[in-house]
Amino acid sequence: MKKQKSYKDEAGKLYLVPTPIGNLEDMSVRGVKVLKTADLIASEDTRNTQKLLNHFDIAVAQKSLHEHNYKQRIPEFLELLKQGQTIAQVSDAGMPSISDPGQEFVASCIEEGISVISLPGPTAGLTALIASGLAAQPNYFYGFLPRKRKDQQATLEKLATIKATLIFYESPYRLKTTVANMIEVFSEQRRAVICRELTKIHEEYLRGTLAELHDYLADNTLKGECCLIVEGQIAQEIPDQVSKEPLKVQVEQLIATGLKPNSAIKEVAKQNDLKKQIVYNDYHDLNQSE
Incomplete structure (x- = not known):
């Protein structure tokens, strides 16, 4: 040390x-x-x-x-x-x-x-977050996503189960594509806020679901520096995630968001309507027959 x-x-x-x-x-x-x-x-x-x-x-x-x-x-x-x-x-x-x-x-x-x-x-991410109306704590700052669609979607997949509010920086010229990718990977019902030209004379906040923001961007061209604040994983997305991933993976995904192992095990048990001990044994690779 x-x-x-x-x-x-x-x-x-x-x-x-x-x-x-x-x-x-x-x-x-x-x-x-x-x-x-x-x-x-x-x-x-x-x-x-x-x-x-x-x-x-x-x-x-x-x-x-x-x-x-x-x-x-x-x-x-x-x-x-x-x-x-x-x-x-x-x-x-x-x-x-x-x-x-x-x-x-x-x-x-x-x-x-x-x-x-x-x-x-000054820092744009937190300035945007506290005025977004979304939960300020916990938050997860990512910054600029990869530009290529395949790489961006792969990154979003890794962020999909994070329950903290997500903070991104994005070019106004790529916002529409990025929001479309988020709808595909996350959910169109997640709330999000585009924060544009912070602290400047044309400062603007566009609030809505990802679907509503995508519709707006289809008809409007934005200019200037932008932050995109996105709600963390919402309840409607959990069943899909639960059905696809083994219990151990679900626990690991929640730990990656900052939860402690015991809290993650408890949450996964709740999501799957299982006893906590079952998830605990699966996560720790314990032989339940012993």
Whole structure:
């Protein structure tokens, strides 16, 4: 086990700085201060971040850090941090590492014993979730689904039995296809919300069942950044799942959603109208004849 304080005095520090997802007024005072006092800003796209820096009169130099150059950049940045410099990392919008670059850099800093300090701030998924009207807890953040239909459906199959509210990011140009795939894999009766252009002047929430949203998208073209919030598994879907899967698999699927084994066993027993001991024995591969 590694124990590390975030505010060590020796060596440099990596600050993870959230940036606005639309409205520049959502930039925190602390975030601006960190960007102004950093020795270097690691940006997903330096041109995009420069607009933010200009707005807040920040003159600190930038270097790019994205999915195509992180293997080259991280060693460079680590050397600067070891020399005592402070680096602030930002993505184009929202939190670094959340469907954006950053995770590899953080992991490398931790491995080298360099302090990593995360600032709280804007993130599209939770911003959409709390205004969606769907259950905020528990929730399951997925982000962007695979683009190819076969891969996307395979992923949705794995998510189908999760009872937590699901959070996705999606392009407005792929929303109709994605919702259609969800209807095929999940159920058309699941409630869902398309959250568009969050914090911006054209912010919009489209609420309904997956079927209703699909009908709307058939006649309307959306623009802008979108989050798709989808209700977790509903009661109507459970019989199909129960009839297809062995008891042990049902228990494993519920455990994958975050339930503890005993709770999952109890739930599967209830769904199948069986005694808990029967499911327990099946899950643990116990010989019931003994």
